[in-house]
Structure formats: C-alpha cells, structure tokens
C-alpha cells in the first residue's frame with residue numbers, strides 16, 4: 163500500500179477520561195487512489211488529516227508513505243511536515259492576493275530554473291482548465307476557480323500525496339458537486355494519491371474511491387461507497403449513509419439456509435445472512451432502505467401513508483405497518499397517494515443487513531424499534 167495508517171491515535175490532552183480525538187484509526191490507499199473521510203462535526207476527520215500531514219503528533223500507531231515511516235513506530239519517528247512530500251489544499255484557498263494567478267501557482271517552485279518553473283505553471287494551469295487566467299489577480303476569479311488554482315499550486319510541487327480539508331465547503335451546493343467531479347478527473351489524469359475530508363456525502367461519493375466514516379474519533383468503516391450503503395459495518399454507518407429504518411427480525415433456519423423473519427415477510431441473503439445463533443435468541447434488527455421496499459397493489463402487507471416528500475421522479479413515503487413499525491419507500495411519482503391511504507408493499511432486498519437487537523426509547527408517535535442509529 164502507498165499510504166498506510168495503522169491504529170493511529172491523536173490526543174489533545176491527557177486529562178483523565180478525555181477521549182482521543184482519533185482513536186486507533188487504520189486505513190490504506192494504493193497509488194492513484196482517492197480516499198475521503200466523512201462524519202459529523204468533531205468526529206476527528208481534520209485531526210487525522212493533520213496527523214498525516216505531520217501537523218499533529220500521533221499518540222500511538224504508525225503512518226507510512228511509500229514504505230517510509232512518517233510518524234510513530236518503535237523509534238517514535240516524526241518526519242517534519244515540509245519533509246513529507248505532502249501537498250495540502252484548505253477550505254479558504256489561501257491564495258496570495260498581491261500575486262498573479264501564475265505566480266501563485268509557481269510560488270513553491272522558486273528553487274527551479276525559470277523556464278522549468280514557467281513550464282510547470284503552464285502545465286498546471288492547463289490541467290485545471292484555467293490557462294487563460296494566468297495574468298489575473300485571484301480576486302478576479304470565482305470561488306470555484308480560486309479553489310482550482312489552489313489545487314494547481316499544491317500539485318505544482320509534485321507531492322507524493324495530496325491532502326484536502328473541506329476544499330469546497332465555502333462554495334454553493336451546485337458548484338460543490340460539479341467541482342468535486344472536476345477535481346476527481348484532474349487527480350485521476352495525473353494518477354495522484356489523495357485523502358479528502360468532507361462532511362458532505364454527495365461530495366464524498368463524487369470524489370472517493372474509498373470512503374471512511376468516522377464517529378467519536380473512530381473510523382467505523384473504510385470501504386467503497388457501494389459497501390457503505392449496502393453492507394454498513396455498524397449501526398452508525400447504516401444511519402449516516404442514506405435513508406432507511408430498522409425492523410425487528412428473527413433469524414430462522416430454512417432448507418435453503420437461514421433467513422430473517424420480519425413484519426414484511428422472510429428475507430434471504432445467501433452471501434451474508436447471519437447463521438441462527440449469531441444473535442441472542444436469534445433476535446436482530448434488519449436494515450431496510452427506502453429502495454429495499456416496492457409498492458405493489460397486490461402485496462399482502464399493507465401500510466398507511468404518514469408522510470410524503472416529493473422528490474421529482476419519486477415520492478419518499480413514510481409508512482406505518484399495521485404491526486406498528488415505520489418504513490420508508492421510494493415510489494415513482496405518478497403513484498400519487500394521499501396521506502392516510504393504505505398501500506400494498508413488499509420487500510425486495512438483495513442485501514440483508516442485520517445488527518443485534520437494540521430497543522430504543524420511543525419518542526412521541528414513534529415505534530420503539532424503528533430508529534436507525
């Protein structure tokens with residue numbers, strides 16, 4: 163692996179009972195891969211990124227880049243940030259206002275002969291699609307353009323690894339996702355290895371080959387987007403990524419292997435279905451995504467519409483089963499039913515995701531078992 167983090171811990175204090183900001187996080191990236199860290203505010207994303215940059219010391223664990231130990235290990239290595247060969251892009255661009263765009267991009271290249279520097283600046287501006295802005299001042303560019311210049315400046319030094327901390331968060335939502343796609347294309351074009359921090363899922367999905375979901379300092383899962391959605395490793399990941407609910411289930415043995423009995427019927431997943439006995443009394447909670455349920459007038463199970471949200475091509479219906487549980491279902495928007503109406507639904511679940519049964523405190527009007535995380 164090109165970048166390897168092994169049980170990295172970052173602590174800001176030693177007071178008794180103080181939790182580390184990052185708690186034994188492990189992840190790896192191959193050359194040319196883009197990783198993204200997501201999670202709620204304060205979960206430790208920036209602290210982990212700063213530890214990779216060498217801006218925070220590690221309290222435990224090791225960080226290795228291209229086989230070279232950067233932090234930690236038996237010798238307590240700590241390579242200085244400027245000697246790591248790592249480039250950084252921050253939220254606030256940090257372009258020098260008094261320098262032209264070209265001089266900003268060439269700022270870290272003063273050690274190079276002039277012609278070489280000029281060539282590299284031109285290449286980088288070409289790469290980010292802004293060659294025509296070379297002579298302008300940064301304030302004459304839009305926010306998205308300034309961020310692409312910041313990216314060009316970081317890449318001009320040919321770093322071994324690029325770190326980006328919420329690079330699009332000061333831009334408006336539409337631009338953010340478009341720029342995320344553009345930046346991914348730019349990084350892929352030069353086979354750069356990069357680690358991003360964001361709290362925006364769409365951005366993470368648009369840009370990342372691998373995504374890490376953090377909560378309370380812990381990296382809960384480091385995986386491809388598909389796996390985070392369909393095979394979440396923890397209840398937290400299940401709740402953080404996408405819509406859905408948990409239904410109570412009971413693992414039952416059958417001729418074709420185990421299945422999980424739910425109020426919507428028996429669910430079978432031949433790859434991953436838990437074996438009977440994996441949970442206490444075989445009782446579990448089953449994750450049901452809004453796209454795991456289909457509306458079918460002929461289905462035996464009926465549910466009453468409690469809420470509906472128009473999503474253009476679909477409605478997201480929140481339904482209550484006769485047995486009390488709540489589910490959500492995406493239905494093509496030409497099926498426009500009224501709140502209070504009973505509609506038929508049936509499960510269409512490829513991935514049966516189960517966790518040990520957890521009974522939550524019910525809030526008003528909510529069935530106790532339907533909270534997702």
Ligand SMILES: Nc1ncnc2c1ncn2[C@@H]1O[C@H](COP(=O)(O)OP(=O)(O)OP(=O)(O)O)[C@@H](O)[C@H]1O
Nearest residue numbers: 174183201202203204205206207208209210359361
């Ligand atoms: N320099 C510091 N000194 C003390 N505590 C810090 C410091 N920096 C961060 N923390 C604490 O460490 C924890 C993780 O913070 P961090 O900034 O890494 O989270 P984050 O996930 O990047 O959050 P956000 O999305 O809000 O930027 C938080 O509890 C934060 O208060």
